Amino acid sequence: MMRRFRKRAEERRTDEYEVGLADVCEAVLHGRYVEHLQRCHQPVPGWAWLNRLAHGTREELGGLAGADHVHTGSTPAPAWRAAQSFLATVVLDRAAEGAGGLTELQCRVLVPLELALITSPGAASTPPQLVNRVLAILEDHRSRNPRG
Numbered sequence: 001m002m003r004r005f006r007k008r009a010e011e012r013r014t015d016e017y018e019v020g021l022a023d024v025c026e027a028v029l030h031g032r033y034v035e036h037l038q039r040c041h042q043p044v045p046g047w048a049w050l051n052r053l054a055h056g057t058r059e060e061l062g063g064l065a066g067a068d069h070v071h072t073g074s075t076p077a078p079a080w081r082a083a084q085s086f087l088a089t090v091v092l093d094r095a096a097e098g099a100g101g102l103t104e105l106q107c108r109v110l111v112p113l114e115l116a117l118i119t120s121p122g123a124a125s126t127p128p129q130l131v132n133r134v135l136a137i138l139e140d141h142r143s144r145n146p147r148g
Helices: 002-029 031-040 048-055 058-065 077-095 101-119 127-144
Strands: none
Touching: 002 031, 002 048, 031 048, 031 127, 048 058, 048 077, 048 101, 058 077, 077 101, 077 127, 101 127
16 A cells, blocks of 8 residues: 555656646747746746747847836846846847847757856856857857858
8 A cells, every 4th residue: 555655656756747848848949938937936047038039039029129028126147137037138139130040040050059057057147148158149240141
């Protein structure tokens, strides 16, 4: 009896872990990782603020680009949201310049940068650091791929 109870408890934990992992994967791949972490009351690493830019649609980035972010309270989120909003505007402008559009810019530049930042979290631990990293890599991409 006790073994059966333990086995069921272990199965429940495994099922909960798999559902939780699936939710995380879905959030990351759909550009909603920040919202997922906030909903789960988890800290948001700096790289996560790039997630919507790397995986979001043109419409989602357009919504970010036009958003106002007023700093209220001691939470750092408004500074991160302001950085994300600024970068959304830049990304959309750069995507309009290139022949491949937003999808190519995401695949060739933003997703690889996101992965690099995941593996070195201190590289973008403040909004200015994230903005500077993204601007630098976008400029590098532009210089290597002039519009033809």
